[in-house]
Each structure stands twice: as structure tokens, then as C-alpha cells.
Amino acid sequence: MNRGLRSYWSKPSHAAYLFVAPVILLLLVFRLLPTLASFVCSFFDMNMFLEGRGFVGLDNFAEAFRDKRLWNSLLVTVKFALVEVPLQMVVGLALAALLTKNTVRNRLCRAVYFMPIVCSATAVAIMWRMFLHSNVGIMTYWLSQMGWQNVNFLNSVDITFYVIVFMSVWRSFGISTVIFVSAMQAVPGELYESAEMDGCSKLRQFFNITLPMIRENISFVLITRLIGSLQVFDLVFSTTSGGPNYSTETLVYYTYKRAFSEHRMGYGSAVSMFLFVLILLITVAFYAKLYREKDA
Amino acid sequence: MHRKIKGAVSYTLTTLLLAFVGLLIIVPMIWIVLCAFRPQTEIIRYPPSYFPQTLTLENFINIGQKIKIWTYIRNSVIYCLGTTIPSVFLNALAGYAFARIDFKGKHFLFILVLATMMIPFQVIMVPLFLEVYKLGMYDTYAGLIIPNLAAAISVFMIRASFAGLPKELEEAGRLDGLSEFGIFARIMLPLIKPTIVTVIVLGINGAWNDLMWPLLVTTDTSMRTLTNGLAMFINGSNQHGPSFAGAVISIVPMFILYVFGQKYFVEGTATSGLKG
Numbered sequence: 001m002n003r004g005l006r007s008y009w010s011k012p013s014h015a016a017y018l019f020v021a022p023v024i025l026l027l028l029v030f031r032l033l034p035t036l037a038s039f040v041c042s043f044f045d046m047n048m049f050l051e052g053r054g055f056v057g058l059d060n061f062a063e064a065f066r067d068k069r070l071w072n073s074l075l076v077t078v079k080f081a082l083v084e085v086p087l088q089m090v091v092g093l094a095l096a097a098l099l100t101k102n103t104v105r106n107r108l109c110r111a112v113y114f115m116p117i118v119c120s121a122t123a124v125a126i127m128w129r130m131f132l133h134s135n136v137g138i139m140t141y142w143l144s145q146m147g148w149q150n151v152n153f154l155n156s157v158d159i160t161f162y163v164i165v166f167m168s169v170w171r172s173f174g175i176s177t178v179i180f181v182s183a184m185q186a187v188p189g190e191l192y193e194s195a196e197m198d199g200c201s202k203l204r205q206f207f208n209i210t211l212p213m214i215r216e217n218i219s220f221v222l223i224t225r226l227i228g229s230l231q232v233f234d235l236v237f238s239t240t241s242g243g244p245n246y247s248t249e250t251l252v253y254y255t256y257k258r259a260f261s262e263h264r265m266g267y268g269s270a271v272s273m274f275l276f277v278l279i280l281l282i283t284v285a286f287y288a289k290l291y292r293e294k295d296a
Numbered sequence: 297m298h299r300k301i302k303g304a305v306s307y308t309l310t311t312l313l314l315a316f317v318g319l320l321i322i323v324p325m326i327w328i329v330l331c332a333f334r335p336q337t338e339i340i341r342y343p344p345s346y347f348p349q350t351l352t353l354e355n356f357i358n359i360g361q362k363i364k365i366w367t368y369i370r371n372s373v374i375y376c377l378g379t380t381i382p383s384v385f386l387n388a389l390a391g392y393a394f395a396r397i398d399f400k401g402k403h404f405l406f407i408l409v410l411a412t413m414m415i416p417f418q419v420i421m422v423p424l425f426l427e428v429y430k431l432g433m434y435d436t437y438a439g440l441i442i443p444n445l446a447a448a449i450s451v452f453m454i455r456a457s458f459a460g461l462p463k464e465l466e467e468a469g470r471l472d473g474l475s476e477f478g479i480f481a482r483i484m485l486p487l488i489k490p491t492i493v494t495v496i497v498l499g500i501n502g503a504w505n506d507l508m509w510p511l512l513v514t515t516d517t518s519m520r521t522l523t524n525g526l527a528m529f530i531n532g533s534n535q536h537g538p539s540f541a542g543a544v545i546s547i548v549p550m551f552i553l554y555v556f557g558q559k560y561f562v563e564g565t566a567t568s569g570l571k572g
Binding site for chain 1: 420423475
């Protein structure tokens with residue numbers, strides 16, 4: 001019997017199930033099950049001990065639609081994505097174009113630009129909070145020397161949002177730069193040589209050769225950064241806690257507040273459904289476009 | 297001649313621009329290190345002075361008294377190693393099976409793995425938290441680690457590396473009488489070492505910097521990780537000096553990892569699109 005069992009599992013096509021089993025099991029329990037459960041949770045009123053009014057039907061969603069703070073956070077999140085992502089991509093593309101060749105200077109620059117990514121958002125927040133401090137920050141001091149007095153970077157409704165955008169770009173433009181550099185290096189050199197002979201300027205080469213050739217990489221970065229930026233949390237948590245006056249309160253931060261500070265798990269789930277729908281729409285739109293392009 | 301001058305001018309301008317961006321990265325980093333070694337009185341002096349007049353370790357001593365820094369560091373190390381080492385082994389096993397073995401339902405199972413990659417963590421955080429709580433893993437290392445063991449992106453990267461190896465390798469192993477697991481562990485796994493190192497390096501960095509999950513599943517201060525504990529500390533106090541010391545302590549290990557593993561960071565990012 002033991003022998004039979006052994007020989008059964010020693011067959012490659014059977015052993016494969018043992019190989020994938022742990023990962024599949026873990027993903028089912030800790031990824032797919034919670035995904036389904038998040039829909040279910042959003043119909044309940046409960047705290048973390050599962051106590052509360054229990055099943056409340058669509059009450060959470062009815063409340064959500066009337067919740068001004070939710071709509072505000074949705075707006076902040078979308079605005080963040082629409083400002084941060086294009087900025088980061090333009091910066092990444094421009095720098096990658098300048099850094100494509102593997103010279104010593106370029107290698108050094110790439111290594112430096114990537115540095116902030118290995119730092120935690122908390123460390124980045126501590127760094128910039130000091131740099132931009134309203135009283136003793138060195139940036140504030142420089143600005144006051146140039147005539148701008150009392151700029152309050154971290155606590156003003158108009159500016160603080162853009163400070164978060166800046167910090168986010170600062171922290172992660174190295175990612176898009178690195179991806180674009182490796183894409184640009186793969187563009188065949190002959191294309192540039194013949195353009196050079198036709199007297200094409202570098203700028204025109206960039207727009208007419210480089211950009212079309214790396215289109216797929218651009219969409220890849222666009223979609224991953226877009227989805228990533230809709231989930232921004234760490235920087236907000238450690239820099240502003242959503243303030244001032246909710247001007248930097250993103251959807252995920254708001255979900256966190258409702259679910260884990262006020263212990264309203266059901267309502268938190270309902271709020272996170274908005275994020276889910278947002279990301280789903282983008283993903284579907286992206287793949288639909290990809291599919292159509294492949295078809296054509 | 298005219299062309300040469302033009303080339304030199306554009307090279308200089310490019311270098312200046314690149315150097316400016318580089319300074320934008322480096323200056324705040326150097327600033328934080330300089331501040332970490334200044335006494336509190338000097339930090340809050342206005343106008344700020346560029347170079348510390350007195351160098352002191354008081355911030356590093358202070359942070360140790362304000363928060364349980366050694367406990368936080370220990371927890372971070374446990375979280376990092378706990379989520380990467382067993383994880384890379386399990387994900388490699390699965391990646392190997394998906395890349396090299398034909399079995400019934402393989403396609404379906406692989407789609408399943410890919411589908412989990414599309415689920416944003418923030419969407420499932422509430423039910424995942426409830427699940428971990430109900431399983432009695434709240435405030436435990438198990439709760440921190442186990443839900444993060446299986447990572448679709450690692451399976452995906454490892455599968456791609458295994459798929460590139462020649463077919464004869466397994467045949468040779470089978471002729472030698474190795475079991476399927478033996479072929480995986482002794483022949484195939486060593487051949488994709490760069491990918492394994494990449495997954496481990498990115499995993500360690502991700503776990504060290506992770507704020508959200510430790511924030512949700514731990515509440516006892518003796519269970520906090522460094523990133524999480526520091527974030528709590530700066531949200532609750534106005535003490536700049538110790539927080540700079542904390543930031544430096546949190547950055548240095550990752551910086552060392554980056555210096556030695558830059559290649560892996562860059563390769564991993566180019567293939568997986570690391571989230572930031």
C-alpha cells in the first residue's frame with residue numbers, strides 16, 4: 001500500500017499537484033476567499049468581533065452614496081492618480097531617454113535615482129516633513145530668503161495635496177526610469193542610424209522612433225502605476241493623516257479609518273468596493289484596448 | 297567643428313540636468329543623516345545651520361528610550377525572513393510545476409494564480425483581517441507571515457525562468473533515478489539562482505517597508521515592525537531628533553541591501569514592475 005502510494009506520487013503528472021498545492025491552497029484561503037467575503041461583508045454591520053446589527057442589506061451602500069467624506073476621498077484619489085501618474089511617466093521617459101547608453105555617468109545616475117524606492121514611505125515622510133517644516137524646514141527657509149514668507153507646505157488646503165504628489169513622484173520615478181531604459185535599449189540601433197542620415201533631430205527621433213517602439217512598455221507602466229496610485233496609503237498615513245481638512249484623504253486611507261479606527265468592518269468593506277470598481281474598470285478598459293489592438 | 301561644439305554644449309546641459317535631479321534625491325537624504333546627529337536644540341533653531349555644530353548620539357539613545365526600537369528591529373527581521381525564505385521555496389515549487397510538468401487542470405490553476413495578482417490588497421484587507429483574527433492569529437508572527445507566503449508575482453517570475461531551461465535536464469535526472477522533487481531541488485533550482493535571489497531581495501525590501509499589513513494585524517507595541525512603529529511614533533509626537541535617528545536606522549539596512557543587490561533590484565523591477 002505504502003509502496004503503491006509512493007509510486008503514484010512519483011509520477012511527474014501526479015507529483016505536480018503536490019508541488020502546486022501549498023501555493024494554491026494559500027491563495028485560495030488568503031486571497032480568493034477574502035475577495036468573495038468582501039462582497040458579503042459589505043452587507044453587514046459589524047465590528048472586528050463580528051458584533052453589531054448583522055445583515056443590513058444595502059444600508060451600507062445607501063449610507064455610502066450620501067457620505068460626503070467618501071465622495072471627497074474618491075475625488076482626492078482620482079485627482080492624485082491623474083496628476084501623479086502622467087508626471088511620473090513624463091519624468092521617467094525624459095530621464096530614460098537621456099540615460100539610455102551604458103556610460104559611467106548614466107549608470108551612476110540610474111543607481112542614484114533608484115535609491116528612494118528602497119526606503120520606506122515612513123522614512124521618506126520623516127525626511128520631507130523636516131525638509132518642508134513650516135518653522136525650521138530648510139526649504140521653507142530658502143523660500144523665505146527668496147521672498148516667499150510663511151509657506152506652509154504640510155498644512156494648507158491648496159498646497160499639501162501637491163506635496164504628497166511630489167513626494168510620491170520623488171520616491172518612485174526611478175521605477176519608470178529603469179523600465180523605460182531597458183525598453184529603449186532594446187530598440188534596434190539601425191533605426192536611429194538611418195534617421196540620423198536623413199537629418200532627423202534627436203527630439204524627432206524620440207517622438208517618431210523611440211516612443212512608438214516602446215509603446216507596450218509605456219502601457220505596462222501606465223496601468224501598473226495607475227492601479228498603484230489609486231491605492232496610495234503609506235505616504236498619506238505617515239505625512240498628513242489625511243489632513244488638512246481631508247484634502248489628502250484618499251479612498252484607502254478613508255477605508256482604513258472607517259474599518260480600523262471606528263471598527264466598522266461592514267461599512268469599510270462597502271467603501272472598499274468603490275476602489276474595487278475603479279480598478280476593475282481600468283483593468284477591463286486596458287485589456288479591451290490591448291485585445292482590440294492585437295485583433296487589428 | 298560646429299557640430300562638435302553643439303555636441304559638447306548639449307552634453308554639458310544634459311549632465312547639469314541629470315546632476316540636478318540627482319541632488320534632489322541626495323540632498324534630503326544627507327540632510328536627514330546630518331540632522332540625526334544634531335542635538336534637538338540645534339534642529340529647531342531658526343535660521344537652520346547647514347552643518348552640525350555639535351555632533352551627538354543623543355537622538356539614537358532617545359529613540360531607544362521612547363520606543364522599543366530593538367524589539368521593532370527584531371520583529372522586522374522576523375517578518376522579512378519569515379515571508380521570504382519559506383515563501384520563495386513554495387513559490388518556486390509551484391513555478392517549477394507550472395513551467396516543466398504537464399498535468400490535468402494546469403491551465404486553469406495557473407489562471408487562478410494570475411487572477412489573484414489582479415486583486416488589490418486594499419480591497420480585501422477588511423475580510424482578510426477578520427479571517428486572520430478569527431483564526432486566532434491576531435498579534436502573532438503567524439498572522440503577519442502566513443497570509444503573505446504565497447505570492448502570485450513570484451510564481452510568475454520563477455515560472456518564466458524555469459521555462460527557459462533546456463528539456464534534457466530532467467531527462468538526465470530521471471535516468472539517474474532522481475525523484476521529481478530531487479530533480480527540482482538538485483538540478484533545476486540551482487540553475488535559476490539569479491531569479492531566486494531577485495525574488496528574495498525584493499521580498500525582503502517589500503516586507504521591511506510594508507506599513508499596512510503590520511498596522512492592521514498587530515496592536516501590542518511589542519509586536520510592531522520598525523516601519524510601522526516609526527509611523528506610529530511620528531504621528532503621535534513632535535520630537536524630531538529621535539524620529540530622524542529612527543529613519544536612519546530604518547534606511548541603512550535597505551541601503552546596504554541595495555548597494556550589494558542593485559542588479560537584482562533593477563532586474564526585478566524591469567520584469568515585475570515593483571509597486572511603490
